[in-house]
Amino acid sequence: MIGAIAWFEIRGRFRLISTWIYFGIFLALSFLAALAAGGAFTGASVSAGSGKVFANSPYLLAGVISALAEFGVLVVAVIAGRAVQQDFEYGVHPFFFSAPISKWQLLLGRFLGALVVSSVILASIELGLWAGYHSPWVDAKQLGPAVRWAYVQPYLTFVLPSVLFSGALFFGVAALARKMLPVYVGSILLVVGNLIAGALTRDLDNKHLAALIDPFGSNAFENVTRYWSIAEKNTRLIPLTGDLLVNRVIWVALGLAVLAFCMWRFRFAQHVSERAKKAQAEPVAPTPSTPASQLKPTLRYGWRRDLGLVPSLSWMLFRDTVKNVYFAAIVFAGLLFVFGSAKALGSMFGTNTYPVTYQVLGLLGGGFGIFFLVLITFYAGELVWRERDAKVAQIEDALPVADWVPLLSKLLALVGVQVFLLGVLLVSGVLIQTFKGYHHYELGLYVHQLFGINLVGLALLCVLAITVQTVVNHKYVGHVVMVLYFVLTLFASTLGFEHNLYRYSHTPGCTYSDMNGFGHCLGPQRWFELYWALFAVLLALGTRLLWVRGTDPGWRERRRRISARFGGKVALTAAVTLALLVGVGGYIFYNTNILNPYRTSVEQEALSARYEKAYKHLEGAPQPRIVAVKVDVDLHPKTPSAHVRGTYRLRNKTGAPLSTIYVSDVSREVAPEVTQEALTLDREAKRTDDDLLGFHTFELAKPLAPGEELSLSFAFAIQDHGFTNSGMETEVVHNGTFFSSTLSPHLGYQPTEELTDDSARRKQGLKEKERLRDLNDPKGRLNTYIANDADWIDFDATVSTAPDQIALAPGTEVRRWTQNGRAYFQYHRDRMLNFYAFLSARYAVKTTTWNGVKIEVLYHPEHPYDVDAMLAAAKASLAYCSKNFGPYPDPVLRIAEFPRYASYAQSFPANIPFSEAIGFIAKVDPSDPKDVNYPYFVTAHEVAHQWWAHQVIGANVQGETMLSESFAEYTALMVLKHKYGVEGMRRFLKYELDGYLRGRGMERKKELPLERVEDQGYIRYQKGGMAMYALQDMVGEDTVNSALKSFRDQVAYQEPPYAISTQFVDALRKVVPADHAYLVHDLFEAITLYENRAVSATYRPLGKGQYEVTLQVKAKKVQADATGNETEVPLNDWIDIGLLDDAGRVAYRVKKRITAPETTFKLDVNWVPAKAGIDPLNELIDRDADDNVIKVERSAS
Amino acid sequence: MFGLLGPNGAGKSTLMRTLATLQDADGGSARLGEVDMLKDKDSVRRTLGYLPQDFGVYPKVSAETLLDHFARLKGVANGRERKELVKALLQQVNLYDVRKKALGGFSGGMKQRFGIAQALIGDPKLVIVDEPTAGLDPQERVRFLNLLSDIGEQVVVILSTHIVADVTDLCQRMAILFGGRVLLAGAPLELVESVKGRIWRKVIDKAQLAEHQAKFQIISNRLSLGRTVIHAFAEAAPDASFAPTEPDLEDVYFAAITGHLTPSAPAPAAQVG
Secondary structure: OHHHHHHHHHHHHHOOHHHHHHHHHHHHHHHHHHHHHOOOOOOOOOOOOOOOOOOOOHHHHHHHHHHHHHHHHHHHHHHHHHHHHHHHHOOOHHHHHHOOOOHHHHHHHHHHHHHHHHHHHHHHHHHHHHHHHOOOOOOHHHOOOOOOHHHHHHHHHHHHHHHHHHHHHHHHHHHHHOOOHHHHHHHHHHHHHHHHHHHHHOOOOOHHHHHHHOOOOHHHHHHHHOOOOHHHHHHOOOOOOHHHHHHHHHHHHHHHHHHHHHHHHOOOOOOHHHHHOOOOOOOOOOOOOOOHHHOOOOEOOOHHHHHHHHHHHHHHHHHHHHOOHHHHHHHHHHHHHHHHHHOOOOOEOOEOEOOOHHHHHHHHHHHHHHHHHHHHHHHHHHHHOHHHHOOOHHHHHOOOOOOHHHHHHHHHHHHHHHHHHHHHHHHHHHHHHHHOOOOOOOHHHHHHHHHHHHHHHHHHHHHHHHHHHHHHOOHHHHHHHHHHHHHHHHHHHHHOOOOHHHOOOOOOOOOOEOOOEOOOOHHHHHHHHHHHHHHHHHHHHHHHHHOOOOOOOOHHHHHHHHHHHOOHHHHHHHHHHHHHHHHHHHHHHHHHHHHOOOOOHHHHHHHHHHHHHHHHHHOOOOOOEEEEEEEEEEEEOOOOEEEEEEEEEEEOOOOOOEEEEEEEOOOOOOOOOEEEEEEEEOOOEEEEEEOOOOEEEEEEEEEEOOOOEEEEEEEEEEOOOOOEOOEOOOOOOOOOEEEEHHHOOEEOOOHHHOOOOHHHHHHOOOOOOOOOOOOOOHHHHHOEOOOOOEEEEEEEEEEEEOOOOEEEOOOEEEEEEEEOOEEEEEEEEEEEOOOOEEEEEOOEEEEEEEOOEEEEEEEOOOOOOOHHHHHHHHHHHHHHHHHHHOOOOOOEEEEEEEOOOOOOEOOEOOEEEEEHHHOOOEOOOOOOOOOOOHHHHHHHHHHHOOOOOOOOOEEOOOOHHHHOHHHHHHHHHHHHHHHHHHHHOHHHHHHHHHHHHHHHHOOOOOOOOHHHOOOOHHHHHHHHHHHHHHHHHHHOHHHHHHHHHHHHHHHOOOOOOOEOHHHHHHHHHHHOOHHHHHHHHHHHHOEEEEOOEEEEEEEEEEEOOEEEEEEEEEOOEEEEOOOOOEEEEOOOEEEEEEEEOOOOOEEEEEEEEEOOOEEEEEEEEOOOOOEEEEOOOOOOOEOOHHHHEEEOEEOOO | OEEEEOOOOOOHHHHHHHHOOOOOOOOOOOEEOOEEOOOOHHHHHHHEEEEOOOOOOOOOOEHHHHHHHHHHHHOEOOHHHHHHHHHHHHHHOOOHHHOOOEHHHOOHHHHHHHHHHHHOOOOOOEEEEEOOOOOOOHHHHHHHHHHHHHHHOOOEEEEEEOOHHHHHHHOOEEEEEEOOEEEEEEOHHHHHHHOOOOEEEEEEOHHHHHHHHHHOOEEEEEEEOOEEEEEEEOOOOOOOOOEEOOOOHHHHHHHHHOOOOOOOOOOOOOOOO
8 A cells, every 4th residue: 555655655755846946957057066076177186186076986876976965855855745734735635534444654755756756857967977088078088987886886885875864844734733834944044054953063073973864965975085185086986984974873773763753743634724714705785886987087198107106116026025934034044144154254273353344245155155145046937927826817917007117017026036135135244243243343344345246146046046037938947048057157157158248147257355445356347248238138138028918928929929019128238238348349349459468277277278279498598697676666655656667687507508598578468567667687688579479589690608697678558457257366466566576477387377287288289298397307497486597686676656555575674765655665675586576555554673673563543453473473473583594584574455456365485465365364362272373373383384385495396394393383383382282282283184175185196295295285295294293293393403503504695505304304304213213204204194093991009199090092003195095104203292281281291112002001190180192192194083082981880 | 798709719819819918919909989009009908907817916916916016007197097097996896895805815715806907907998808707606696797797888898708608697798709700699689599490409428429529510418317318410310310499599609619600700819789
């Protein structure tokens, strides 16, 4: 019987078109996901870790399948809910209630049917992925060997249990409520709630709890695989063990329990209220009346009256929309999401920023974005179909109202809904700021961003959605078309459709910076908005012609109506709009494609490839070196524009005469805002110019003799010519100019212009290239990794700017003066790398001194929050470095804020540009044990670069950044250690460890040991910091610093050949004691990982307040190769054994030589520890750091 | 009041919708006074009241609110006048007491009366009612027809129905529509008169029906007290077992749609009033 009922349900469902639409949607989504992960669209990276983790690896398959299945809940809820609710909706439930079947049979049968249907629909995910990876469009290099079971296994472990749980839940809800509304709302809340929960639990702690409370098992999946190596990700199926197994069991059980409960509660009878529900009682006696026919109300027709109808109709439609419960539920879910993510606003290192308005706006726009799309899509359908759904259309359509009235009213109502939502967001934003104790409300900015920029885009989407609904003339197909549109826009740019002129509603966009406001980007933004607004008017006119009135027309009939409606007025409006559109579009095209070169990214790549193909053979051709740079920069913040004039002094440092000089400069084709104005040598030469690629050849009439010098002068301007497709350039702006010497000319071929991405290179017919020269390649040692045309230069700069701004360049300020109403600043520095930057802004300045060095922080006056921390960090770092590594060479040190168009800090001699996004608005709560004072940390790091980069600089080979970034990171950690103590370092080290492990999991090519680090942030910063921290803890801070000092003394300000990492490793070997020698190899020359774990811990009172603690630990050391294949290596290591007090502090710590995989220690102490374990401070690289300590139990004996 | 009679699928609603500007005609013409009904849709809409077959309402909206909404669209721009009109119409259709109630709770008859109320907004010259009595219980039907008859005294009403009695009860003129064509048109009494003496009745057993249908021009059959009553159409008694009977409109209707009665006059479908 149950089988028959289930079969009835299944058959019925599969006859419905909606079932196949759901199937098709998930098939298409997963197919696209596969194409994206498989590199079918260049540059798109849907995958969590592309590169060496194959797109079709079991790890990625499981991730994608489980993620898509989460959204499948929306479908499962509908299928399961309808299975039990449809009987009530169609009123056929009495038939079933009176049939000779029990309620258990009926419900169970229906549920099984729904389960089967849902499972079949979600199987489309596997099918779509499989088809995607086997389609001809994917890049075969992205695929590994196919593991067929990897498609099936996640379906069994993730999809089916989730279907069972959510199906049971919503089946139960629908059975008890006998309505679909709670099901719809509930499913949306479940999906969104889960997204929020995911965001909240992504924090470092409570990972196990997070894994268990996630109904879809994604967190558990992440826990199980977090630190998997590339090799493991490519080959291992996701094991159903540990957190994942517990999670799946819990949720399946919970689902069954919910189902059982609902079946038990379900009453196999009609509700009493339902039986009682009858039509309204008929009034008994007719009321006497004035006959309506005797009333002669004034009747008004015509366009004035029609126009007058629009406001009230729009208002009515708007009100009906927002009063709707679904609407409230979706908005509620969106707000929940926004408020949920507000908890981690602007989080870096687990530390929040102040909720400055642009941060909050970013949160609102990002968090609520998807809800806007959902609401517009859905309610466009509801509004267009409102009368037809209610079967009122035949009445309304026969009323004397013009066709455009309902169209316009619906459009305005839909736009009104967006205005309403934006208003809700504004209030939410202010509330978020208030809750966080921030009271600098910038309502003007809110209004400008939300209603001046966001609303335009939303209104354009509203027009499109209404148009689609009208043209398609089928509500659900209309929804599908809109979803397809959204998906396509995601991929449009990767398919080469990049110009905003043919991407509906697309504009360059405007990034708001507290320093620079919207800058000068609003102009282009408004032009594009105007262009699309005109286009939207045409869409609306077309919609008016196609507007459905009366019976549903076929296409033949619609054509006839179009010609009937296409009267003079419509034609005139269309013609005028079209003329304006062409005019505005033409103006934009003139700006983006004629005043400026326009290239798609592929064309841009082709240009890079051309440069490489044409001039690569000149790489390494002997050239003179730049020995002095003199630049004059005139900044005009108002325009904004800059003029740069400079002279290089070149010297032939080779032993032979040089007759040809090559100069690379920035071509307008690459940077349209840069106009080269002059490039001259001070001696006679025959020149050949390739302006397109920015390459110039000077054949000297008289060769440059060894040791001889000559001058190269140049001039260029930086100013936007009109505007480009990407809006404004951010180098020279109204307030917060920041550009570097990458815009200046350079000598010789510049390999930095080469394409680095392997697939991009292949597409351009270039061979893949190594990221860096080999560590031992002598050619690489001829240059630093900063510049290939100079060693150390004398630097002179004069920068002028608006009188209310301060202009900065590296070095010491020589002079400042005012002339012709402009402020001038002159800077000088000897022995500097050929790398410099200019800044100018309206700054507030805070100053302190340390040992005669003047320390300044130049900041945006609204960002005073972290200035003191920066000053303190600069002092501490200067003190630490001077004491341990050598004197600070300059009399001044400046830290200067720049707008958030970039988010990094960068050290130049005596001058540190620091983005407003990464420290100036950090809200560090000293009382929160989890907060990390990262402005302090970053400042300490950047100050350390005054030694590690600007004195000691690596050769341009593998390991180059170890000598600057790793050393600076180490120095910053040391500065912190002296501020917070060893115990206080745990939170920093935890971030370092997590960052390293995450980074190696996402490695694109190959992981390398520290001494061979390439362009790998997770190695040069996190691994470098960890390794050197562990080293100093083992062999002593002084020992490490003595090696650093002797290394600095040896190589500071050196000429080629430049220093390489192994020189430092050798220096270390000399000072590290023999019994710790293994560390040098493990940390610098190998990729070493530990698997340390506390097994058990007990204590036994010995009397007299003494206790014996027995601690059993496991230890294991492995070393990994470039792709993560691991080999266990014998253990003979010093590792901390520690005891933690009730507050969680490591109160007792001792280093033990551990040689066996399992060791038991007995420790006598005079207190009862709360926890005990191995490597309790997480100094060693250990993939599961959480199991290092364990609770200490009282011994049973 | 003009009755348009025909079985389901005869094309009544298509004609109604075409007259109500909701559907384009493939050909032909229709005039309302000076107005070309197929071209000048705006003018038609201003003078038309239309009650579609099987229409719906917004279930959560009250009768008063929705009627006010329709009145606004119909051109009653003045709020006070509209209020008065809505009140009067609701009183006229006897829904005034339930004016604040949500339409979702209305019975079929109440809904139809609401439909009539909206069709009467703005003093229409022509009211089209499409199958208004389908699905009403006998009491509701009577009440509705009374209302319709009152209205018919003041304006032109075209009533489409497949129930012969509706026409008998209400209409001065009528047409019979079948297969998209007008078979017969005229005053009901005259039409009945025209078949007088040509309708013959016989009571038979159910089993004999097929045999009779093969042999005689049987236009209708119905059950009565467990036996079958058949009517035959013939100039003279088909045989002795048939008795003459007084024809009614139903006989005209059945004779027409079974093809035994040919049109006596050109189809006057659009010449109403």
